[in-house]
Amino acid sequence: ETGVTQSPTHLIKTRGQQVTLRCSSQSGHNTVSWYQQALGQGPQFIFQYYREEENGRGNFPPRFSGLQFPNYSSELNVNALELDDSALYLCASSITSGGFIEQFFGPGTRLTVL
Amino acid sequence: AQTVTQSQPEMSVQEAETVTLSCTYDTSESDYYLFWYKQPPSRQMILVIRQEAYKQQNATENRFSVNFQKAAKSFSLKISDSQLGDAAMYFCAYTQGGSEKLVFGKGTKLTVNP
Numbered sequence: 437e438t439g440v441t442q443s444p445t446h447l448i449k450t451r452g453q454q455v456t457l458r459c460s461s462q463s464g465h466n467t468v469s470w471y472q473q474a475l476g477q478g479p480q481f482i483f484q485y486y487r488e489e490e491n492g493r494g495n496f497p498p499r500f501s502g503l504q505f506p507n508y509s510s511e512l513n514v515n516a517l518e519l520d521d522s523a524l525y526l527c528a529s530s531i532t533s534g535g536f537i538e539q540f541f542g543p544g545t546r547l548t549v550l
Numbered sequence: 551a552q553t554v555t556q557s558q559p560e561m562s563v564q565e566a567e568t569v570t571l572s573c574t575y576d577t578s579e580s581d582y583y584l585f586w587y588k589q590p591p592s593r594q595m596i597l598v599i600r601q602e603a604y605k606q607q608n609a610t611e612n613r614f615s616v617n618f619q620k621a622a623k624s625f626s627l628k629i630s631d632s633q634l635g636d637a638a639m640y641f642c643a644y645t646q647g648g649s650e651k652l653v654f655g656k657g658t659k660l661t662v663n664p
Contacts, residue, residue, distance in 0.1 A: 438594060467650055478554075478641050478654030479595075492651055526595065530650050537650050541587075541595035 440542035461508040461529030473524040556655035573642030581647030
């Protein structure tokens with residue numbers, strides 16, 4: 437276990453709806469990253485939050501947004517859902533140890549868009 | 551842009567035997583890290599082994615070792631004495647030094663036969 441939890445485990449939405457996914461990081465991890473993993477693919481970086489500010493974004497449109505809270509929890513929000521948004525969404529919290537940044541992944545939320 | 555390529559979508563190995571998973575990457579940076587992550591069917595991504603680009607010595611973690619060929623931009627994972635619990639998706643990943651954005655390959659599905 438990595439100490440990172442995500443909720444819900446599974447979610448089914450319809451096209452055009454909005455969804456919020458949640459992540460709880462390990463205590464002390466002040467950086468959280470979100471990844472999208474489509475079926476049969478490797479995870480793709482969505483964005484990263486450091487001390488509650490967005491600190492880097494991948495090639496994802498603005499309808500993907502996030503929040504990070506002081507209690508080491510975070511959210512991924514997706515507006516105007518599209519069929520291609522169906523994927524496993526992973527969050528990863530980070531800590532720097534000896535100059536190396538290690539990321540700890542949660543189990544993911546499986547989102548299905550119908 | 552940095553890319554990571556895993557050319558073996560699936561591999562299989564007999565229990566107690568050795569298997570090597572291949573990975574190549576493309577970057578113009580000199581400071582970077584390479585990783586192998588394991589994603590079992592339960593989906594939680596776990597770090598298997600990491601390699602700092604500035605280190606010439608290949609990383610080793612128990613039964614897992616890497617063959618890091620920097621000039622060839624190759625980073626293969628060797629699993630010795632394979633166990634049933636090694637069955638999983640294995641992802642090769644790259645991150646630039648100072649960054650926490652991971653770039654993943656598409657993964658290799660490893661099956662361990664009893």
